[in-house]
Amino acid sequence: GENVEQHPSTLSVQEGDSAVIKCTYSDSASNYFPWYKQELGKRPQLIIDIRSNVGEKKDQRIAVTLNKTAKHFSLHITETQPEDSAVYFCAVREFNKFYFGSGTKLNVKP
Amino acid sequence: DSGVTQTPKHLITATGQRVTLRCSPRSGDLSVYWYQQSLDQGLQFLIQYYNGEERAKGNILERFSAQQFPDLHSELNLSSLELGDSALYFCASNIAGSYLDTQYFGPGTRLTVL
Numbered sequence: 001g002e003n004v005e006q007h008p009s010t011l012s013v014q015e016g017d018s019a020v021i022k023c024t025y026s027d028s029a030s031n032y033f034p035w036y037k038q039e040l041g042k043r044p045q046l047i048i049d050i051r052s053n054v055g056e057k058k059d060q061r062i063a064v065t066l067n068k069t070a071k072h073f074s075l076h077i078t079e080t081q082p083e084d085s086a087v088y089f090c091a092v093r094e095f096n097k098f099y100f101g102s103g104t105k106l107n108v109k110p
Numbered sequence: 111d112s113g114v115t116q117t118p119k120h121l122i123t124a125t126g127q128r129v130t131l132r133c134s135p136r137s138g139d140l141s142v143y144w145y146q147q148s149l150d151q152g153l154q155f156l157i158q159y160y161n162g163e164e165r166a167k168g169n170i171l172e173r174f175s176a177q178q179f180p181d182l183h184s185e186l187n188l189s190s191l192e193l194g195d196s197a198l199y200f201c202a203s204n205i206a207g208s209y210l211d212t213q214y215f216g217p218g219t220r221l222t223v224l
Contacts, residue, residue, distance in 0.1 A: 034212060043112065043200060043215040044153065089152060096166035098143065098213065100153040 002027045002094040006101025013080050014109050021104045023090035024072040032093040033066060033073045038103075039086045047088075048075070080108045113137065114203050114216035122222045128189040131219045135182055135203030141165065142184040143213060144176055147198040159184055191223045 003026040013019050023033075031052035036044035050057045050064045050073065057064050061080075066073040077084055085108045090101040113136035123129055135142050144156040155168035159178035170176075173191075178184040188195060198218045204211040 036215075041198075041220075043217050045112075046212055046214070049212060091153075096158055096160075097155055097168060099155065102152045 001097065002030055002092050002099040004090065004092050004099045004101045006090050006104060008104060009102065010105045010107070012107045012109065015080060015082060017080055019075075019077045019080055019084070019106055019108075021075045021088055021090070021106075022072060023074070023092075023101050024070075025092045025099075026071065027092075027094050028068070028071065030092045030094045033064070034091050034093075035064060035075050036089045036091065036100075037086045038089060044089060077106075080106075082108050082110050084108050112214040112216065114139075114201060114214055116199075116201055116216040116219050118219060119217065120220050120222075122224065123191060124224055125191055125193060127191050127223075128187065129191065129221065131186040131188070131199050131201075131221075133184045133186070133201030133203075133216055135184070135201075136214060139203035139205050139214075140182065141204050141211075141213075142178055142182070143202045143204075144170075144184070144186050145200045145202065147200060147218075148194075149197070151197075153200070156186070188221070193223050196221055196223045 006023045034049035037047045038044045061078045063076040087103045092099050115134045117132045141160045143158045145153045156170040158166040176186045200218045202213040202215045204213040
């Protein structure tokens with residue numbers, strides 16, 4: 001099965017700075033890559049996703065980039081705000097299964 | 111609100127017992143996925159059902175089983191419970207008619223095994 005690695009496990013930034021979280025995967029057949037934000041005790045919520053025929057996608061302060069050759073994709077959050085503090089998970093879809101990274105705890109300091 | 115519902119919200123039980131978790135997918139979604147999230151851990155895929163049939167299986171223990179009913183709701187049965195089964199259990203749903211459909215998560219059921 002797919003092997004998804006996510007880094008860093010924790011990330012602390014000052015409000016207004018940018019945050020970058022990176023995931024690598026192993027199966028070149030994987031072709032859908034969503035990112036989820038999860039606040040403590042709540043459900044994961046989709047914040048952005050990218051499909052394998054696209055290299056970059058942006059939605060306001062959030063962007064995702066995909067490098068299929070290197071098998072990695074990254075989440076970029078610009079102008080971070082305290083409400084961005086949460087755990088972020090990347091995921092990879094291989095056929096009918098979703099494999100999740102181990103999560104990055106983002107702390108945005110006011 | 112994602113449109114996916116799960117009951118109960120909380121469940122406290124003892125080791126050796128059996129429990130059933132219930133999930134209702136979004137209207138129109140045919141596929142249901144079950145995940146386990148232990149404390150401070152990531153999401154572990156357990157099993158997927160599509161229109162009543164098992165579609166994919168992940169790291170699901172033999173003590174656990176699931177099914178999807180004709181009205182498309184799904185139940186996850188956990189038996190011979192152990193302390194280590196304490197976790198948040200999420201279900202997610204999507205249409206699954208398209209290969210790349212996004213999945214939407216329910217609010218989860220927090221299971222505590224004492």
